[in-house]
Amino acid sequence: MRERIKEANRVALRRLLDAEPVLISVAQARDVVPGMGERMILHAGPPIEWERMCPPMRHGIIGGVLYEGWARTPDEVDRLVESGEVVLSPCHENSAVGSMAGITTPSMWMYEVEERSRGGRAYCGVYEGRGKTLAFGCFEQGTIDRLRWMETVLGPRLKQALAVLENGLPLKPIIAKALQMGDECHNRYVASTLWYMNELVRALLSDDVPSSEVEIVLRFMTDGHYNSFLTLSMAGCKAISDAAHGVAYSTLVTAMARNGTEFGIRVSGLGDQWFTAPAQMIQGLYFPGHDESEANPDIGDSSITETVGLGAFALVGAPVTMQVIGKGLDEALRIEQEMSEITMGRNEMFTLPYLDSRGTPVGIDIRKVVETNITPVCVTAMASTAPNVGMIGAGVVRQPVACFQDALKAFANQHRDRQA
Amino acid sequence: MRERIKEANRVALRRLLDAEPVLISVAQARDVVPGMGERMILHAGPPIEWERMCPPMRHGIIGGVLYEGWARTPDEVDRLVESGEVVLSPCHENSAVGSMAGITTPSMWMYEVEERSRGGRAYCGVYEGRGKTLAFGCFEQGTIDRLRWMETVLGPRLKQALAVLENGLPLKPIIAKALQMGDECHNRYVASTLWYMNELVRALLSDDVPSSEVEIVLRFMTDGHYNSFLTLSMAGCKAISDAAHGVAYSTLVTAMARNGTEFGIRVSGLGDQWFTAPAQMIQGLYFPGHDESEANPDIGDSSITETVGLGAFALVGAPVTMQVIGKGLDEALRIEQEMSEITMGRNEMFTLPYLDSRGTPVGIDIRKVVETNITPVCVTAMASTAPNVGMIGAGVVRQPVACFQDALKAFANQHRDRQA
Numbered sequence: 001m002r003e004r005i006k007e008a009n010r011v012a013l014r015r016l017l018d019a020e021p022v023l024i025s026v027a028q029a030r031d032v033v034p035g036m037g038e039r040m041i042l043h044a045g046p047p048i049e050w051e052r053m054c055p056p057m058r059h060g061i062i063g064g065v066l067y068e069g070w071a072r073t074p075d076e077v078d079r080l081v082e083s084g085e086v087v088l089s090p091c092h093e094n095s096a097v098g099s100m101a102g103i104t105t106p107s108m109w110m111y112e113v114e115e116r117s118r119g120g121r122a123y124c125g126v127y128e129g130r131g132k133t134l135a136f137g138c139f140e141q142g143t144i145d146r147l148r149w150m151e152t153v154l155g156p157r158l159k160q161a162l163a164v165l166e167n168g169l170p171l172k173p174i175i176a177k178a179l180q181m182g183d184e185c186h187n188r189y190v191a192s193t194l195w196y197m198n199e200l201v202r203a204l205l206s207d208d209v210p211s212s213e214v215e216i217v218l219r220f221m222t223d224g225h226y227n228s229f230l231t232l233s234m235a236g237c238k239a240i241s242d243a244a245h246g247v248a249y250s251t252l253v254t255a256m257a258r259n260g261t262e263f264g265i266r267v268s269g270l271g272d273q274w275f276t277a278p279a280q281m282i283q284g285l286y287f288p289g290h291d292e293s294e295a296n297p298d299i300g301d302s303s304i305t306e307t308v309g310l311g312a313f314a315l316v317g318a319p320v321t322m323q324v325i326g327k328g329l330d331e332a333l334r335i336e337q338e339m340s341e342i343t344m345g346r347n348e349m350f351t352l353p354y355l356d357s358r359g360t361p362v363g364i365d366i367r368k369v370v371e372t373n374i375t376p377v378c379v380t381a382m383a384s385t386a387p388n389v390g391m392i393g394a395g396v397v398r399q400p401v402a403c404f405q406d407a408l409k410a411f412a413n414q415h416r417d418r419q420a
Numbered sequence: 421m422r423e424r425i426k427e428a429n430r431v432a433l434r435r436l437l438d439a440e441p442v443l444i445s446v447a448q449a450r451d452v453v454p455g456m457g458e459r460m461i462l463h464a465g466p467p468i469e470w471e472r473m474c475p476p477m478r479h480g481i482i483g484g485v486l487y488e489g490w491a492r493t494p495d496e497v498d499r500l501v502e503s504g505e506v507v508l509s510p511c512h513e514n515s516a517v518g519s520m521a522g523i524t525t526p527s528m529w530m531y532e533v534e535e536r537s538r539g540g541r542a543y544c545g546v547y548e549g550r551g552k553t554l555a556f557g558c559f560e561q562g563t564i565d566r567l568r569w570m571e572t573v574l575g576p577r578l579k580q581a582l583a584v585l586e587n588g589l590p591l592k593p594i595i596a597k598a599l600q601m602g603d604e605c606h607n608r609y610v611a612s613t614l615w616y617m618n619e620l621v622r623a624l625l626s627d628d629v630p631s632s633e634v635e636i637v638l639r640f641m642t643d644g645h646y647n648s649f650l651t652l653s654m655a656g657c658k659a660i661s662d663a664a665h666g667v668a669y670s671t672l673v674t675a676m677a678r679n680g681t682e683f684g685i686r687v688s689g690l691g692d693q694w695f696t697a698p699a700q701m702i703q704g705l706y707f708p709g710h711d712e713s714e715a716n717p718d719i720g721d722s723s724i725t726e727t728v729g730l731g732a733f734a735l736v737g738a739p740v741t742m743q744v745i746g747k748g749l750d751e752a753l754r755i756e757q758e759m760s761e762i763t764m765g766r767n768e769m770f771t772l773p774y775l776d777s778r779g780t781p782v783g784i785d786i787r788k789v790v791e792t793n794i795t796p797v798c799v800t801a802m803a804s805t806a807p808n809v810g811m812i813g814a815g816v817v818r819q820p821v822a823c824f825q826d827a828l829k830a831f832a833n834q835h836r837d838r839q840a
Contacts, residue, residue, distance in 0.1 A: 180602050191611065194615070198614065209631055211630065354749065
């Protein structure tokens with residue numbers, strides 16, 4: 001049995017490391033996301049009912065309904081959802097991931113990532129930018145107007161640009177380079193966004209898109225932030241981890257996701273089952289005028305980045321992130337050390353520039369988490385529980401152990417049954 | 421006397437730290453570089469006669485003459501130079517700096533940097549790209565063709581872009597950001613070039629330059645390298661160090677430059693006098709097929725970056741550079757420690773991300789160099805002594821102490837005379 005698990009984990013980790021996510025196109029969710037219904041909204045994290053959803057997720061769903069024009073006022077949303085006229089479903093159960101509340105509606109443009117070693121696909125919406133975004137539970141007119149602009153102006157231009165890149169845009173080389181340039185690729189995406197823009201702008205220019213329109217795209221995707229690569233990275237990481245999913249007897253974690261109420265994981269050898277525990281509060285720095293009284297617990301699918309060894313697992317390579325979240329190099333080193341105790345190996349391509357270019361720790365093993373009582377750490381943004389506020393800070397969160405314990409019990413039960 | 425020197429150094433260092441280099445335009449050397457004659461070629465390093473010039477510099481001058489059309493064949497160049505028909509002069513004596521051989525001719529486009537705290541100007545030629553460049557002593561047809569293309573196509577477009585940026589492009593913020601992203605800003609300019617391209621492309625787009633022409637500019641300035649910021653950085657550093665030059669009684673080094681035969685320094689309180697010693701060999705890694713038998717000693721004005729606390733002084737923030745030159749983190753830390761022993765202070769804006777964001781050591785003091793016998797270290801590229809080869813490797817070079825000793829003697833003599 002131990003040998004069987006060992007071999008399964010070897011296979012699963014190999015698949016994770018060999019995965020080759022390539023951005024091939026963008027398309028509206030209704031046209032590409034498998035399972036996306038006509039009146040469906042996807043959300044972050046493990047499954048959760050409307051009544052138990054946290055405020056930023058409910059606010060985001062209100063925004064999604066208003067954006068799609070299924071209702072005219074926020075008051076109508078309750079009825080639409082409760083009656084089942086609008087169906088809610090986790091991104092992860094539809095080959096997708098979503099930032100923060102993860103709100104994804106049929107009209108939104110999605111990055112379409114192909115995983116070339118095994119042939120999977122993964123999706124994530126185009127980054128909304130900073131400020132009052134749906135992802136952070138905003139639904140005011142400006143939020144809706146921006147989404148509409150993205151739908152009608154930005155999306156088609158991105159599609160045009162990606163059509164120029166005939167073999168698509170491989171994502172691992174961008175992430176690998178960015179890790180040498182101070183991104184940890186969860187909280188900070190400055191270098192990766194610059195590389196991505198470099199590719200995108202060239203593609204648009206070479207397709208003779210008028211200068212003024214290229215400028216509009218470039219401006220939207222960088223002004224006030226250099227973070228646009230976030231959701232593309234997430235789609236890439238989802239493609240990577242999905243490649244490692246479904247290996248019988250493997251104890252590898254293939255998804256970590258939070259819906260703002262619960263944190264949940266999936267395990268390679270345990271099918272599509274979720275194991276959940278309460279979402280934790282984030283330790284970090286608040287923007288001026290905000291504090292923990294307003295903060296929602298940990299939310300979003302972006303922890304898919306830690307699932308493949310980025311984010312907090314690569315924090316030691318990202319000094320500016322350490323400053324943003326108020327953590328020192330000593331803490332980053334400690335996290336790296338701890339994560340190496342609960343993982344199966346090291347990334348070969350995602351390396352830590354200051355630790356002799358060794359790979360980031362990768363491949364979380366539920367057995368090691370339970371044995372050591374060390375749980376994964378994620379770097380993440382903080383959302384407000386109030387509507388129409390947006391991001392209020394950033395920090396790190398230590399995930400709860402209970403869901404790893406439950407997963408290990410389920411794993412033991414499953415194999416006891418089989419062996420019986 | 422000691423108090424007088426202390427106060428002079430305080431003033432000189434303050435001027436260096438307060439300098440605000442801003443790229444304001446590009447122009448052909450004949451139109452802006454003070455002292456540029458009709459048939460003049462500028463070169464790197466301290467002054468040197470044609471006969472004593474190293475091979476890459478002679479080869480570069482041949483290329484410069486051919487490019488300007490002052491001769492048709494390399495054979496004629498000797499006579500033109502020896503007869504004085506073509507005049508040679510150091511870049512540094514004409515408010516300019518030049519990469520490697522530093523060859524600068526009247527038709528070349530120069531970055532024009534304004535120093536806004538004291539009003540100086542500094543110049544450096546637009547980066548030629550990789551491969552067989554004049555800077556590395558090439559003069560074949562492809563080299564000349566590229567220069568001609570830069571003259572007629574690239575230069576005017578850069579001028580147009582910079583005209584859009586009404587207040588110019590401040591260089592210190594770009595350098596400061598790049599230092600957090602793995603550039604040390606002498607050998608590696610990847611992050612800074614991405615930032616620079618981001619500004620340049622936006623400017624061109626907003627001025628409605630046709631897409632195809634923006635693409636041509638972007639492609640030239642990044643393809644096969646991301647190094648274009650090098651010569652712009654050099655102009656910025658020259659502007660910074662010139663701001664600190666000319667403070668009576670100051671022992672601050674305001675220029676370090678190499679002509680490939682000699683290394684030379686200038687000192688703030690010692691006017692325009694050069695103090696020289698033989699140029700040293702570079703310790704580092706050669707590209708495949710090349711070795712030290714072919715290498716020229718240390719060459720170029722790019723050590724102006726170390727003069728203001730970049731390059732080797734910031735190596736500890738640049739893990740990829742360490743790999744490129746074959747040095748470990750321990751060595752980078754040792755260099756940082758050593759350079760702090762021969763400098764007057766720390767940069768306030770150029771900081772080391774992994775050393776608690778303390779500033780890079782800055783303000784080399786000839787007294788400290790002589791006292792400690794520690795000389796400045798530079799990271800640099802290696803040029804071949806053979807013509808038309810180009811870059812053959814990169815490494816670090818330890819500068820000779822003799823010129824610092826000579827400068828200190830001159831300083832003592834000067835002030836003895838004055839006091840007498």
